[in-house]
Amino acid sequence: MTDDTSGTLDEALERLHTAGPERRGWLSNHGPMAVEALVRHGQGRSVHRWLDYYRDKLEEMPDARTPITADNWREALGDPRHIADWTVYFGHELADRPWREVLALWWPRLLPGIAGGATHPVIRVGHAVRTLLDAPGTATAPRTAELAHALGYWAARHAPLPPLGRLPGPASGSAADALAAVAPVADQSGGIRDRLPQLTAFPAWPVEQERGATAPDAATAPDAARDRLAQLVRAATHRYLTHGHGEPVMLVHAATAPNAVLRTLPALPRELWAPSLDAAWAASAAVTAAYGPSQPLPRPSAGAALKGAAAAGANVSPEEVIAHAAAHGDEHAIKLTDTALDVARDAVATGEDHETALAAALHACALIDSPLA
Structure with missing residues (x-):
């Protein structure tokens, strides 16, 4: 709330x-x-x-x-x-x-x-x-x-993407591997309106054979779509930590766009959840293709990313992270931090890694110039 x-x-x-x-x-x-x-x-x-x-x-x-x-x-x-x-x-x-x-x-x-x-x-x-x-x-x-x-x-x-083919999806079925399989557009010299028309195909995702699972039935398909959308948001947020340098501002949207869809699902009829997942994947993949770098960089920890923090190296809190983003002031850094806090909160609830999401938010503050500095 x-x-x-x-x-x-x-x-x-x-x-x-x-x-x-x-x-x-x-x-x-x-x-x-x-x-x-x-x-x-x-x-x-x-x-x-x-x-x-x-x-x-x-x-x-x-x-x-x-x-x-x-x-x-x-x-x-x-x-x-x-x-x-x-x-x-x-x-x-x-x-x-x-x-x-x-x-x-x-x-x-x-x-x-x-x-x-x-x-x-x-x-x-x-x-x-x-x-x-x-x-x-x-x-x-x-x-x-x-x-x-x-x-x-x-x-x-409103601007639909060009007609897109479907490439084989990752054998693992994971959202992280699907994003890793997205090929960058050939010409990255212009803005997004120059890059999106170059798109031709994306890897198929989600992949139903993930971990041997069968396709969900009509009753459970919306819940499966919601869960996979959460996986996509998590993967895109984590990926920013190693790939955000490709274009620090624009690559924020690879995570914040699908998260906007995820936030909207509870207000929508359940029959719209699965098509919403498909559209969110297309949006995240499109931004990844338009701006993703060819090579990742080493992944800093949350503590290392928060320069000068007393707890440098471990246990950076969500409160410290959002305070850092507010002091930084850039709107994209604030919005990625907002999404990263969602990811971290869900990770804590399930006993999974939450530090990576917090580190991604702090990394955005490091990569993007502060307008308030």
Whole structure:
């Protein structure tokens, strides 16, 4: 649950909703995602100071053009000129219907364009849904408005990946081996809009023969999809520790995009969980192919990554890690830390390794320049 007894998150969202979801024609507004992560992990006291720094990166919402309707939405899908129109449309939809109904209707429509906007729209949706799930039936106006902004951004930037072939999946069936089998695109000289069209095929994953398992039946398939999605988030987070140097900012999304999907599953009908896993894999693999380096680097420990920590070498706490990210200030470092804390929490619950996830978060802070330094 979010640590928001002061109302800090709602105040921050209200400040941010005067701005559009992008700046300079393409770069994403990360403000709503970063402040949600900070508040959730007990760093609410730093939010308004962080927004004071971040406001110079914000631009006003573009002017509305043509209202989105039940008759013309298909023509407007994927057209960034309609960002404001889409936000208004979802605002009306969420005022008239329960937010879960709106989400369930639009999730399968938007899912094929999960890579649009460099995966930022789906990540923003994941943060918005997480806040609404915190208080069933008592969603505040700013949190509902945030879902409208997030869905509107996704609809405006909806961009399906090119048709992709299926390569043999890893014999182990593991998500980590599947990511390792993703081949980098040939030309890595441009941005993500230049790289994604080069994609041709991904390894098949998940692989049903993993550990000799048979395909799940209809009753258990959604649970299997959720578990495998959690495995993907864990693998992508751990992989950042050894491969994040390939492009420290963009490779954050290989973990945060599937985690946004994982966060959204509890709000969706169970029949949407399996296709959500497939889309999350495509998004994570696409970012990995676009920016992954050819060779890994040695893996630092969490203690080694947190320079100057009294506990250097062992037992770095989640509280230290999020405090470090908040002090660092970069929005991507904050968001990867947020995902890493999810992974570490689940690992502790199952008695597995949680230090690697914490080390990945600290590694992001080391690789990405601090805007507050």
